[in-house]
Amino acid sequence: MYTADKVEDAEVLAKLPNPVGYHILIAVPELSDTTKGGVYIPSKLKREEEVASVVGYVIKLGAECYVDKNKFPNGPYCAEGDFIIFRSYSGTRFKVLGKEFRLINDDTVEAVVEDPRGYSRA
Numbered sequence: 001m002y003t004a005d006k007v008e009d010a011e012v013l014a015k016l017p018n019p020v021g022y023h024i025l026i027a028v029p030e031l032s033d034t035t036k037g038g039v040y041i042p043s044k045l046k047r048e049e050e051v052a053s054v055v056g057y058v059i060k061l062g063a064e065c066y067v068d069k070n071k072f073p074n075g076p077y078c079a080e081g082d083f084i085i086f087r088s089y090s091g092t093r094f095k096v097l098g099k100e101f102r103l104i105n106d107d108t109v110e111a112v113v114e115d116p117r118g119y120s121r122a
Contacts, residue, residue: 015096019062022106026056026084026091027099029116055116056102058082065106077109085111085119 019025058080066076078084091104113119 021062022064023062023103025060028053055119082112083116
């Protein structure tokens with residue numbers, strides 16, 4: 001099963017692509033069907049918010065991520081297993097067995113967060 005924290009489904013994991021070059025494979029958290037107050041979120045709005053998501057879970061880094069010492073003099077912005085904030089609508093979106101993932105560029109990462117809960121697009 002896919003959660004905001006990680007990808008747990010072995011079948012999905014087996015089908016995920018290996019990012020090449022400077023690309024990062026991230027999982028996009030699925031939104032709940034209801035708000036904290038129990039109000040139902042229409043599927044169209046839920047989908048729009050998932051597409052515009054700014055938070056993701058780093059699954060894999062391409063071999064050339066962060067190797068350019070001139071561009072990244074202080075080292076990598078993130079590592080596998082980190083939760084990151086990235087630019088809304090960025091990357092190549094795709095689904096594997098109904099779950100959304102993205103490939104983003106290494107320089108698209110804007111922040112690393114400990115706990116992604118509570119972050120949303122403004």
